[in-house]
Amino acid sequence: MRIDVVTIFPEYLEPLNVSLVGKARARGLLDVHVHDLRNWTHDRHHTVDDTPYGGGPGMVMKPEPWGEALDEIIGAAEPPPVLVVPTPSGRRFDQKLAVELSAAPWLVFTPARYEGIDRRVIDEYASRLDVREVSVGDYVLAGGEAPVLVMVEAVARLLPGVLGNAESHQDDSFAAGPMAQLLEGPVYTKPPEWRDRGIPDVLLSGHHGRIARWRRDQALARTAANRPDLIARCDPASLDKHDRAE
Numbered sequence: 001m002r003i004d005v006v007t008i009f010p011e012y013l014e015p016l017n018v019s020l021v022g023k024a025r026a027r028g029l030l031d032v033h034v035h036d037l038r039n040w041t042h043d044r045h046h047t048v049d050d051t052p053y054g055g056g057p058g059m060v061m062k063p064e065p066w067g068e069a070l071d072e073i074i075g076a077a078e079p080p081p082v083l084v085v086p087t088p089s090g091r092r093f094d095q096k097l098a099v100e101l102s103a104a105p106w107l108v109f110t111p112a113r114y115e116g117i118d119r120r121v122i123d124e125y126a127s128r129l130d131v132r133e134v135s136v137g138d139y140v141l142a143g144g145e146a147p148v149l150v151m152v153e154a155v156a157r158l159l160p161g162v163l164g165n166a167e168s169h170q171d172d173s174f175a176a177g178p179m180a181q182l183l184e185g186p187v188y189t190k191p192p193e194w195r196d197r198g199i200p201d202v203l204l205s206g207h208h209g210r211i212a213r214w215r216r217d218q219a220l221a222r223t224a225a226n227r228p229d230l231i232a233r234c235d236p237a238s239l240d241k242h243d244r245a246e
């Protein structure tokens with residue numbers, strides 16, 4: 001997968017060189033390009049913002065640098081990339097969207113600052129490619145770079161070959177499959193005793209059926225306690241008769 005990020009703070013994206021994403025890049029599974037938006041300005045001060053039409057506080061990012069940057073990066077490429085625009089007013093980012101984006105061969109992210117990007121930029125590119133306006137949550141950050149880090153990491157770990165164990169994201173919270181809509185339950189490792197705290201007996205039993213049942217019960221209990229909204233939205237057909245007995 002290729003990923004381009006256009007930002008006025010390229011250094012903010014340096015975490016894309018470390019850990020899972022950094023390793024995926026080093027192994028050639030992910031091709032990441034971070035661009036400085038100011039390279040597409042033409043004045044001495046490299047201006048990227050101006051006052052908002054209609055008045056009001058804050059500044060708005062000018063359309064010209066974004067247009068020049070995106071035209072140059074995207075060019076006439078076929079198929080074109082999916083353009084991901086981080087904004088608190090977008091669709092909420094979730095695992096389903098991460099899965100959807102992970103199927104695209106090319107993503108271009110446009111993290112903004114100030115009060116956001118002149119609307120005409122989004123409308124212009126929406127007329128020729130798939131544009132997704134995406135929010136990482138119901139709060140307002142100072143810029144879109146942290147949301148890009150969140151989205152790239154969530155997408156990258158779904159790419160084939162990125163995780164060591166191909167199955168390790170299948171049991172995650174929100175993953176598709178038998179645990180869909182459920183949060184993952186607690187996990188344990190060695191030693192078997194730590195500060196007088198042991199391991200639930202069932203996990204030491206070696207009985208795969210009982211372990212699977214226990215994990216599902218834990219996931220149901222945790223989801224009911226922390227995210228009752230997910231339980232309320234749960235498709236009744238996805239529950240088995242033992243779930244209903246809980």
Ligand code: SAM
Pocket residue numbers: 085086087088089110111112113114115116117134135136137138139140141142143144145147
């Ligand atoms: N005035 C905007 C509003 O109320 O929707 C907020 C602009 S915010 C200060 C500046 C930029 O940070 C946004 O354009 C976006 O790129 C990014 N941003 C802030 N919060 C975000 C969120 N929850 N999800 C995604 N991007 C966000």
